[in-house]
Amino acid sequence: MQIKESKFNGIFLGQRGRRTLLLTENLTPGRKFFDEDLINHKGVELRTWNPDRSKLSAAILNRLKSVPIKEGDVILYLGSSYGTTCTYVSDIVKEKGFIFALDFAPRVMRELVFISQVRGNICPVLADANRPETYKDKVSKADVLYIDVAQRNQAEILIKNAKLFLKDKGYAFFAIKARSVDVTKSPEKVFQEEINTLLKNGFKLIDKVNLRPYQKDHVMVLVQKN
Ligand SMILES: C[S@@+](CC[C@H](N)C(=O)[O-])C[C@H]1O[C@@H](n2cnc3c(N)ncnc32)[C@H](O)[C@@H]1O
Structure with a gap:
């Protein structure tokens, strides 16, 4: 596989035949958590990042124009599930960062x-994202919020x-x-209404990308707090 650095922090591009893949530098060399491949590249171990299993990978492959996550960042990740995407964000923010x-x-x-016992920059929080007041003493200010809860609100x-x-900012x-x-509305209408809600609440739209063919009727939206 041919591998080169992408324009985004800590993210590499691999070319396997006609297929482009994303990779990150493994924070825990020799250990994998899901079905990723571990690949040695110039003495550094990289992990393949499957766009069918991670919406962030799908969004980047679909040309999200910015990925403002960097080494040392603090991330609040809502809807971490088993931690698939979380482990890649953990690779990007490295030991100095925290999720x-x-x-x-x-x-x-x-x-x-x-996973967090091995990856020291992930702190699991068992809580309902609807009730941030219940975890306000456990979570610090974050550089980036990532939300993937698949909920109506x-x-x-x-x-x-x-x-x-x-x-x-x-x-x-x-x-x-x-x-x-809302299953009764067209996906495009739903996406626009969700974005409008954010715009009315002081966010600036940076980009929106559809996640086809990896996820049906999904978009990834990137906004900035004013
Ligand atoms: C689509 S999955 C997330 C997948 C994950 N982001 C990834 O890429 O690996 C949605 C997750 O959100 C969680 N979730 C849904 N509503 C929530 C809530 N109100 N508070 C906390 N978690 C919630 C679900 O338990 C589920 O694990």
Whole structure:
């Protein structure tokens, strides 16, 4: 595979035949957590990042114009699930960074606890993202908010968490699954309404990309807090 650095911090591009892949530098060399391949590149171990399993990978491959996550950043990740995307963000922010990985499902949190024992920059938080006041003493201010909760009121969840935890000028990645918001409306209408809600609440739209063919009726929206 031919590998080169991408224009984004800590993210590499690999070419396997006609297929372009993303990779990150493995924070825990020799260990993998999912079905990724580990590849040695100039003495550094890289992990392949599957766009079918991570909306952030899908968004980057679909040319999201900015990925404002860098080494040392603090991330509040809402809807971490088993931690697939979280582990890649953990690679990008490296040891100096930190991720508060929040989910309300005990089953997935259990897996994330095992991962966090190996990856010291992930802190699992078992909580309901609808109730940020219940974890305000456990979570610090974040450079980046990442939200992928697939809930009807996900824009509201983003706004109230950003108010409490996102630094001024901080960025929020917002994965929108149209069918989770309203099955009766067209996906495009749902996406626009969700974005309008953020704009009315003081966010600036940086980019929006559709996640086809990796995810049906999903977009990744990147906004900045004013
Ligand atoms: C689509 S999955 C997230 C996948 C994950 N972001 C990834 O890329 O690996 C959505 C997750 O959000 C969690 N979730 C949904 N509503 C939530 C809430 N109100 N508070 C916390 N977690 C929530 C679910 O338990 C589920 O694990």
